[in-house]
Amino acid sequence: ALLPWPERVHNGYRVLQEYFCFPESFFFFHLRGAMSLPDDFPLSHFTLRLHFCDPLPGEVKLDNRSLRLYCTPAVNLFMHSAEPIRPDGRALQYPLLASRRRPDAYDIFRVASVSSHTQAPEEASGKGKNRQIWPEFESFDHQTEFSGQRKVVYWQHRTKTSLLHRGTEHTVAFIHADGNPPDPSLTENEVVTAELVCTNRMLPEQLHPGDVCVAVGKNPAVASFSNVTCPTRSLYPVTDDDRLWSLISCMNLNYLSLLEREALIEILRTFDLPGIHHPQLARLSREKLDAIERMETKPVDRLFKGVPIRGLATTLWINPAPFVSEGEVYLLGAVLSQFFALYASTGSYHYLQIINTESQKSWEWQNSGQHPLM
Known part of the structure; x- marks a missing residue:
């Protein structure tokens, strides 16, 4: 998968x-039953002949590009930090944005985690020292609390169909285990950040075979690579x-x-x-x-x-x-x-x-x- x-x-x-x-x-197959070659095999290449028991359909044309070695599927998913959120208690849910400057280049696939830093009211900028990991509402991390004395705040990722662009809009809500919003004093001094699993929205659909060929990230590729097919279309839930x-x-x-x-x-x-x-x-x-x-x-x-x-x-x-x-x-x-x-x-x-x-x-x-x- x-x-x-x-x-x-x-x-x-x-x-x-x-x-x-x-x-x-699913267009991959393993070749089984072939004789293994010794490490000191004197030749640099060999020919593999595949014989089909039935004739191929007339519209099927096999050539050197029909079978490729060293191929693997690739997915346009990567980790990215969301824009900071200040849950001051004035709203039931808050916009969850991957990027304010490039909204067309990022879309949220999944929220991996939510954390916050406590910021004192007199601080104009900067992060506080107390880092808190927030539990997800749809999880098994709920704590037992008496009704009316709830202190634990959970986050909930919500989506809806966008009226402005193709796809969905993402928001995050902060609620108690019973679904009710918390007292503002529990969240108003928090600066919340979320770690997201993102895609590049519709941008990959503009790529052609061979365009994906540049290594990015901390660990560059040890061998050259390129895409042999066009990226598939984005399908929203x-x-x-x-x-x-x-x-x-x-x-x-x-x-x-x-x-x-x-x-x-x-x-x-x-x-x-x-x-x-x-x-x-x-x-x-x-x-x-x-x-x-x-x-x-x-x-x-x-x-x-x-x-x-x-x-x-x-x-x-x-x-x-x-x-x-x-x-x-x-x-x-x-x-x-x-x-x-x-x-x-x-x-x-x-x-x-x-x-x-x-x-x-x-x-x-x-x-x-x-x-x-x-």
Whole structure:
């Protein structure tokens, strides 16, 4: 996976989101079964020939640029300090800005931490000596306090759709554990700063292949590098209430509920963020999901170290017509196999089979499971 993910959210949904948002990140393969070469191999290069069992589609043209070595996905995320905030108690929430001078060059992906320095009223400038780390409201760091005697103040990151520019506006609120604002005396002498995980907003969309080639930061690269593809489009979170309820409903489904065709299609559609932003992509995605014609799941047993282990076997019948090639069908199966594997319980496993309804060709992912078999 590429993007940071909340620890309290199931990793299976992370795979689905990145499949829809960054399908190119799955275009990698490992070469297995090749004979290893000795360190003192006398030649400086060799030829690797790949033989395909089926003819490639007519529109697929392979050349020297189709396969690249030493490639890895890169994400436009970096740490950045927010503009200081003075929570004087006059507002319920305060603007959270990455940069006042260059608002078009920064956007907030996540708030990593919030801290403050106490500033005496007579100080015109400068930081105080007492540094305080503020706990997050949506965390497990809440302290037990009596109602009416609350002293601990939490921060809460809030977003809403911007009316001035594309994307979202960010604010931070300071509240007690019950959601009520604190007494101004608890925050009015504090100068609050936040450590942010930021992006460069829309600027990466202006880059072309080869433009990302300059090392920055404290540790310069030891080898030259450049991007071989264009950066993907920025996709902002959807704040529509119906979408949020669909997301919550999907996360409440248990493992067995996911093994029904309608539930699986609804989950995939919920995490199709590009389809939400672009109607044309939504139509193509809908056709591909509707191509899942049938889904069957049954319990199966297999021997593991002489002991029978119970697992589940799922078979999907997919019509390949909406897909560009069989490779897209295979990629969907590989992602679903990983998704089901992350849901497999301890001491169990999941077996997935996908059948092409036109050619009756099938692909299998066996012994899939993320937990140890007991």
